[in-house]
Amino acid sequence: DARVTQTPRHKVTEMGQEVTMRCQPILGHNTVFWYRQTMMQGLELLAYFRNRAPLDDSGMPKDRFSAEMPDATLATLKIQPSEPRDSAVYFCASGLSLGGGPNTGELFFGEGSRLTVL
Amino acid sequence: GENVEQHPSTLSVQEGDSAVIKCTYSDSASNYFPWYKQELGKGPQLIIDIRSNVGEKKDQRIAVTLNKTAKHFSLHITETQPEDSAVYFCAAKGGDSGYSTLTFGKGTMLLVSP
Numbered sequence: 001d002a003r004v005t006q007t008p009r010h011k012v013t014e015m016g017q018e019v020t021m022r023c024q025p026i027l028g029h030n031t032v033f034w035y036r037q038t039m040m041q042g043l044e045l046l047a048y049f050r051n052r053a054p055l056d057d058s059g060m061p062k063d064r065f066s067a068e069m070p071d072a073t074l075a076t077l078k079i080q081p082s083e084p085r086d087s088a089v090y091f092c093a094s095g096l097s098l099g100g101g102p103n104t105g106e107l108f109f110g111e112g113s114r115l116t117v118l
Numbered sequence: 119g120e121n122v123e124q125h126p127s128t129l130s131v132q133e134g135d136s137a138v139i140k141c142t143y144s145d146s147a148s149n150y151f152p153w154y155k156q157e158l159g160k161g162p163q164l165i166i167d168i169r170s171n172v173g174e175k176k177d178q179r180i181a182v183t184l185n186k187t188a189k190h191f192s193l194h195i196t197e198t199q200p201e202d203s204a205v206y207f208c209a210a211k212g213g214d215s216g217y218s219t220l221t222f223g224k225g226t227m228l229l230v231s232p
Contacts, residue, residue, distance in 0.1 A: 042222055042223070
Protein backbone atom coordinates (compact mmCIF):
# COMPACT_ATOMS: atom_id res chain seq x y z
CA ASP A 1 0.00 0.00 0.00
CA ALA A 2 1.95 3.02 -1.28
CA ARG A 3 1.74 6.08 0.92
CA VAL A 4 3.61 9.23 1.87
CA THR A 5 5.38 8.84 5.20
CA GLN A 6 6.08 11.80 7.46
CA THR A 7 8.09 11.99 10.67
CA PRO A 8 7.70 13.03 13.37
CA ARG A 9 3.92 12.91 13.73
CA HIS A 10 4.05 15.24 16.70
CA LYS A 11 6.75 17.63 17.89
CA VAL A 12 6.74 19.99 20.85
CA THR A 13 9.70 22.30 21.11
CA GLU A 14 10.73 25.57 22.65
CA MET A 15 11.12 28.82 20.79
CA GLY A 16 14.54 29.14 19.22
CA GLN A 17 15.09 25.44 18.72
CA GLU A 18 15.74 23.83 15.35
CA VAL A 19 13.02 21.59 13.96
CA THR A 20 13.45 19.13 11.09
CA MET A 21 10.52 17.35 9.48
CA ARG A 22 11.05 14.48 7.08
CA CYS A 23 9.02 13.04 4.26
CA GLN A 24 9.32 9.89 2.20
CA PRO A 25 7.32 10.37 -1.02
CA ILE A 26 5.66 7.52 -2.85
CA LEU A 27 8.16 5.56 -4.91
CA GLY A 28 8.07 6.71 -8.52
CA HIS A 29 6.52 10.10 -7.82
CA ASN A 30 8.57 12.99 -9.17
CA THR A 31 6.94 15.98 -7.45
CA VAL A 32 7.00 16.75 -3.74
CA PHE A 33 5.11 19.53 -1.99
CA TRP A 34 5.25 20.96 1.53
CA TYR A 35 2.06 22.56 2.88
CA ARG A 36 1.33 24.22 6.20
CA GLN A 37 -2.18 23.98 7.65
CA THR A 38 -3.59 26.38 10.24
CA MET A 39 -7.14 27.26 11.20
CA MET A 40 -6.71 30.83 10.03
CA GLN A 41 -4.88 30.32 6.74
CA GLY A 42 -5.96 26.85 5.69
CA LEU A 43 -3.52 24.96 3.45
CA GLU A 44 -0.60 27.12 2.37
CA LEU A 45 2.01 25.96 -0.11
CA LEU A 46 5.50 26.40 1.29
CA ALA A 47 7.69 24.73 -1.32
CA TYR A 48 7.72 22.19 -4.07
CA PHE A 49 10.19 20.08 -5.96
CA ARG A 50 10.12 18.38 -9.32
CA ASN A 51 12.67 15.68 -10.01
CA ARG A 52 14.34 16.84 -6.76
CA ALA A 53 14.87 20.37 -8.09
CA PRO A 54 13.27 23.18 -6.07
CA LEU A 55 10.81 24.99 -8.31
CA ASP A 56 9.01 27.34 -5.98
CA ASP A 57 9.57 28.27 -2.37
CA SER A 58 7.95 31.69 -2.50
CA GLY A 59 5.50 30.72 0.23
CA MET A 60 8.25 29.96 2.69
CA PRO A 61 9.79 32.46 5.13
CA LYS A 62 13.32 32.39 3.77
CA ASP A 63 15.07 33.63 6.86
CA ARG A 64 14.14 30.64 8.98
CA PHE A 65 12.75 27.91 6.73
CA SER A 66 14.61 25.69 4.32
CA ALA A 67 13.51 22.73 2.22
CA GLU A 68 15.69 20.15 0.53
CA MET A 69 15.55 16.82 -1.24
CA PRO A 70 18.85 15.03 -0.56
CA ASP A 71 17.64 12.12 -2.67
CA ALA A 72 14.49 10.87 -4.37
CA THR A 73 13.28 9.09 -1.23
CA LEU A 74 13.67 11.93 1.25
CA ALA A 75 12.44 15.51 1.52
CA THR A 76 13.17 17.68 4.53
CA LEU A 77 11.72 20.88 5.90
CA LYS A 78 13.79 22.68 8.49
CA ILE A 79 12.90 25.60 10.73
CA GLN A 80 15.73 27.39 12.50
CA PRO A 81 15.07 29.13 14.81
CA SER A 82 11.48 28.10 15.47
CA GLU A 83 8.90 30.59 16.74
CA PRO A 84 5.46 30.14 18.34
CA ARG A 85 3.78 31.37 15.13
CA ASP A 86 5.24 28.33 13.34
CA SER A 87 2.88 26.09 15.31
CA ALA A 88 0.81 24.26 12.69
CA VAL A 89 0.39 20.94 10.94
CA TYR A 90 2.90 20.48 8.15
CA PHE A 91 1.94 18.19 5.29
CA CYS A 92 4.08 16.63 2.65
CA ALA A 93 2.43 15.50 -0.58
CA SER A 94 3.78 13.76 -3.64
CA GLY A 95 2.51 13.29 -7.16
CA LEU A 96 3.44 12.29 -10.65
CA SER A 97 4.03 15.06 -13.14
CA LEU A 98 3.25 14.19 -16.72
CA GLY A 99 4.41 16.21 -19.67
CA GLY A 100 5.57 19.74 -19.01
CA GLY A 101 3.46 20.66 -16.00
CA PRO A 102 4.43 20.24 -12.36
CA ASN A 103 1.48 18.09 -11.45
CA THR A 104 -1.36 17.16 -13.73
CA GLY A 105 -3.15 14.76 -11.41
CA GLU A 106 -3.69 13.57 -7.88
CA LEU A 107 -1.65 14.67 -4.91
CA PHE A 108 -1.09 12.09 -2.18
CA PHE A 109 -0.75 13.60 1.27
CA GLY A 110 1.03 12.21 4.29
CA GLU A 111 -0.63 12.27 7.68
CA GLY A 112 1.18 15.42 8.70
CA SER A 113 3.59 16.58 11.38
CA ARG A 114 1.91 18.56 14.16
CA LEU A 115 4.38 21.14 15.46
CA THR A 116 3.90 23.08 18.67
CA VAL A 117 6.43 25.77 19.50
CA LEU A 118 6.21 27.03 23.07
CA GLY B 119 -2.06 34.52 -8.42
CA GLU B 120 -5.06 32.27 -8.07
CA ASN B 121 -7.56 32.93 -5.27
CA VAL B 122 -10.11 30.31 -4.24
CA GLU B 123 -13.10 31.15 -2.04
CA GLN B 124 -15.10 28.34 -0.43
CA HIS B 125 -18.53 28.42 1.25
CA PRO B 126 -19.91 27.57 3.68
CA SER B 127 -17.21 27.13 6.31
CA THR B 128 -19.43 24.71 8.24
CA LEU B 129 -22.40 22.65 7.11
CA SER B 130 -24.63 20.48 9.27
CA VAL B 131 -27.09 18.05 7.67
CA GLN B 132 -29.18 15.07 8.71
CA GLU B 133 -28.24 11.65 7.48
CA GLY B 134 -29.83 11.06 4.09
CA ASP B 135 -29.95 14.74 3.15
CA SER B 136 -27.87 16.27 0.37
CA ALA B 137 -24.93 18.60 0.95
CA VAL B 138 -23.58 21.22 -1.42
CA ILE B 139 -20.27 23.08 -1.09
CA LYS B 140 -19.42 25.92 -3.44
CA CYS B 141 -16.16 27.44 -4.57
CA THR B 142 -15.18 30.34 -6.79
CA TYR B 143 -11.82 30.96 -8.39
CA SER B 144 -10.18 34.03 -9.86
CA ASP B 145 -7.84 32.82 -12.61
CA SER B 146 -9.85 32.23 -15.77
CA ALA B 147 -6.98 30.12 -17.12
CA SER B 148 -7.32 27.53 -14.33
CA ASN B 149 -8.03 24.12 -15.81
CA TYR B 150 -8.07 21.54 -13.02
CA PHE B 151 -10.39 21.48 -10.00
CA PRO B 152 -10.01 18.70 -7.42
CA TRP B 153 -11.87 18.13 -4.18
CA TYR B 154 -10.16 16.68 -1.14
CA LYS B 155 -11.63 15.14 2.01
CA GLN B 156 -9.73 15.40 5.27
CA GLU B 157 -10.69 13.22 8.21
CA LEU B 158 -9.59 14.05 11.73
CA GLY B 159 -5.88 13.47 12.20
CA LYS B 160 -5.33 12.53 8.58
CA GLY B 161 -4.02 14.18 5.48
CA PRO B 162 -6.38 15.34 2.70
CA GLN B 163 -7.40 12.68 0.23
CA LEU B 164 -8.66 13.24 -3.31
CA ILE B 165 -12.30 12.25 -3.74
CA ILE B 166 -13.15 13.65 -7.16
CA ASP B 167 -11.76 16.07 -9.70
CA ILE B 168 -12.88 17.82 -12.85
CA ARG B 169 -11.08 19.42 -15.74
CA SER B 170 -12.11 22.53 -17.59
CA ASN B 171 -13.31 20.69 -20.67
CA VAL B 172 -16.05 18.95 -18.65
CA GLY B 173 -19.13 20.49 -17.02
CA GLU B 174 -20.09 17.73 -14.61
CA LYS B 175 -18.67 14.52 -13.22
CA LYS B 176 -20.25 11.90 -10.97
CA ASP B 177 -18.90 9.11 -8.85
CA GLN B 178 -21.60 7.23 -6.94
CA ARG B 179 -22.97 9.66 -4.32
CA ILE B 180 -20.68 12.55 -5.14
CA ALA B 181 -20.71 14.88 -8.11
CA VAL B 182 -18.89 18.02 -9.11
CA THR B 183 -20.15 20.73 -11.45
CA LEU B 184 -18.09 23.42 -13.13
CA ASN B 185 -19.25 26.74 -14.58
CA LYS B 186 -16.26 28.24 -16.35
CA THR B 187 -18.10 31.39 -17.37
CA ALA B 188 -18.97 32.21 -13.79
CA LYS B 189 -15.72 30.72 -12.46
CA HIS B 190 -17.34 28.55 -9.88
CA PHE B 191 -17.54 24.87 -9.12
CA SER B 192 -19.51 22.87 -6.59
CA LEU B 193 -19.41 19.55 -4.77
CA HIS B 194 -22.68 17.68 -4.31
CA ILE B 195 -23.03 14.78 -1.90
CA THR B 196 -26.33 12.91 -1.96
CA GLU B 197 -27.73 10.52 0.66
CA THR B 198 -25.19 11.70 3.21
CA GLN B 199 -23.93 9.25 5.81
CA PRO B 200 -22.19 9.88 9.16
CA GLU B 201 -18.90 8.72 7.64
CA ASP B 202 -19.11 11.66 5.23
CA SER B 203 -18.39 13.93 8.22
CA ALA B 204 -15.02 15.56 7.51
CA VAL B 205 -13.44 18.74 6.22
CA TYR B 206 -13.71 19.19 2.46
CA PHE B 207 -11.34 21.33 0.44
CA CYS B 208 -11.75 22.57 -3.08
CA ALA B 209 -8.72 23.58 -5.12
CA ALA B 210 -7.86 25.09 -8.45
CA LYS B 211 -4.77 24.71 -10.53
CA GLY B 212 -3.73 27.88 -12.25
CA GLY B 213 -3.47 28.50 -15.90
CA ASP B 214 -1.09 27.64 -18.67
CA SER B 215 2.15 28.07 -16.80
CA GLY B 216 4.11 24.86 -16.92
CA TYR B 217 4.69 25.08 -13.19
CA SER B 218 1.40 26.26 -11.72
CA THR B 219 0.28 24.63 -8.50
CA LEU B 220 -2.91 23.93 -6.59
CA THR B 221 -4.48 26.73 -4.56
CA PHE B 222 -6.84 25.46 -1.88
CA GLY B 223 -10.00 26.95 -0.43
CA LYS B 224 -10.20 27.36 3.35
CA GLY B 225 -12.29 24.24 3.80
CA THR B 226 -15.83 23.25 4.80
CA MET B 227 -16.49 21.21 7.89
CA LEU B 228 -19.38 18.87 7.09
CA LEU B 229 -21.23 17.30 10.01
CA VAL B 230 -23.73 14.55 9.23
CA SER B 231 -26.00 13.71 12.15
CA PRO B 232 -27.51 10.23 12.40
